[in-house]
Amino acid sequence: MNLILKVWRQDGADDEGRFETHQINGVSEDSSFLEMMDQLNEQLLEEGNEPILFDHDCREGVCGTCSLTINGFAHGPENSTTTCQLHMRKFSDGETITVEPFRARAFPVVRDLVVDRSAFDRITQAGGFITVRTGSAPDGNALPVPKDDSDKAMDAAACIGCGACVASCKNASAMLFTAAKAGHLNLLPQGQAEKDKRVLSMVSAMDKSGFGNCRNYGECSAACPKDISLDYIAKLNRDHVKAKIKKIFA
Secondary structure, three states: OOEEEEEEEOOOOOOOOEEEEEEEOOOOOOOEHHHHHHHHHHHHHHOOOOOOOOOOOOOOOOOOOOOEEEOOEEOOOOOOOOHHHOEHHHOOOOOEEEEEEOOOOOOOEEEOOEEOOHHHHHHHHHHOOOOOOOOOOOOOOOOOOOHHHHHHHHHHHOOOOOOHHHHHOOOOEOHHHHHHHHHHHHOOHHHOOOHHHHHHHHHHHHHHOOOEOOOOOOHHHHHOOOOOOOHHHHHHHHHHHHHHHHHHOO
16 A cells, blocks of 8 residues: 655654654555554654654553544544554545644644643543452452443543544543543442542543543544543532532532
8 A cells, every 4th residue: 555644753842743644555455544554654753853752652552552544533533442552554545634623622633643631641640540448358258349330430431531532522522531430439338438539539530630521522432542421420410419419518
């Protein structure tokens, strides 16, 4: 495959940035999108140019690091797929592909296609944990969990924190991420003791980080590579209202 790539280049957080156009030939349709980016970087190095910076780690669709906007879609045009699991057979020979970083005020660009997603870390640190006594592993059946609750908790825990929900939302809202991180703990017995505090703290951290408000457009769930449902946002809203009422009358 021969492709034309329009790639965002930005020397630093304060740089205005610009698009660069590159021709790349001989791309295998069986290679992943990140392997194609590696090939482009090898070409740039051979030409004596600076390689393009982009985040990546596991390349197995589980770490959430590969945060690229491809032709206007977070992670690319294929549903339920991370950038590293997107293959070049989804594109056509001779196609022009536009590659940008995730765009959100809370995700400032560090350089080229790399963005700072530490705002997600602050949300998780605000309450994405339980303070229980640790030690040897307890018996698996010591604390019964209803199957429906365990299934929903596991679905929420599938969130890899990639930020596609934020990048696809018109308001750059982090509600789906926050709802998933709070929801998988709030649904389990171990998370009940700190449920109210967790919800209030995580939503507060989300607001302070500069994310926009949720308007229930649904782009977040559509762009999520792990298909996190909007139902978790509804649950977070209910839990948040209950926690605020309890705090007022405490």
